[in-house]
Amino acid sequence: MAFAPSSTTSGMHLPDGARDLVKILVAGPFGVGKTTLIDSVSEIRPLHTEERLSEASAPVDDLDGIREKSTTTVAIDFGRVSLNGGIVLYLFGTPGQERFRSLWEDIAYGALGALVLVDSRRVDASFDVLGLVEESGLPYAVAFNAFPDAPSHYTEDQLRAALDLEPDTPMVTCDARDTNSSVDALLALVQHLIDRHPPETR
Amino acid sequence: MSRRPGGRPLVPAYLSTGGVARPSRPHLERLSVLTRSGEPAPSGLPAAELALLEALDGGSLTVVEAAAHLRLPVSAVRVLAGALLDRDLVLARAPIPPAERFDPDLLKRVADGLRALKHD
């Protein structure tokens, strides 16, 4: 290769030595804490893309033509964190409404799994997203965000029953504003992925 | 789709699939890594393609990061990157080396890496 990148002073480009790029979806309904969790783990300020909900083909003659907005768009935010050994982990905040289905499939492609955030004040708001995750076949873990006014009288069994979770689906509580707590929630997911190995096929 | 009397579709199939004319080209994922090949940009390159090329000055970017920085939808960057790939101006590689895709060791390394992020 003739071109030698000098240095990545801006921090915009991939770190040198980035080798394995992996992704985890952080999924959940509006306002559940997706961006907060991504921000608390990410080494870059979370970025976002504007995605058309109906994927029409884009004109490519010039930037203005491409930016032209004809349909509804949704902002999909994501963060990036470099791990030891050349691994770069991307976290994609993924809204869970049914109307995001086609976008969902594109974002989920190649993902290791999903961390589904649930607000225990409104558990039913997460039904749609759980449906999408299960349909896509992505392995997942559930993290209850600890909001101060969350009802504390539910038992773990009641919450599991309300969400209709499989017995081996990890369920943790988490404060998305706290890095260690967010990392622990992600670890619960990754440990689940390790434990279910080896699946011969995925 | 509306058809001409002769029965041929008005819109060629490749346009209806988002304008990607060569389905044989490897699929560009959100996390596919784009790097400049080192070939100088030819004059007359469309402005949008040039903007993407210049975003790759100084280092590699994933498709989704290029989209975020250029404030374009991912679908548009896929098309632009495809055009630059056809012109051999950029190189694209998959997020994970194909041999490692289902390597259980990768998951353990992700877990170890996450644990190392935690602080007291």
Ligand SMILES: Nc1nc2c(ncn2[C@@H]2O[C@H](COP(=O)(O)OP(=O)(O)OP(=O)(O)O)[C@@H](O)[C@H]2O)c(=O)[nH]1
């Ligand atoms: N107490 C508490 N507050 C939280 C937690 N997570 C998020 N919040 C707060 O909840 C609000 C919404 O969080 P966001 O991260 O913006 O939620 P989101 O899922 O990205 O929302 P949308 O992008 O609109 O779908 C913010 O004010 C956060 O500070 C948590 O774990 N505990």
Ligand SMILES: [Mg+2]
């Ligand atoms: Mg958000």
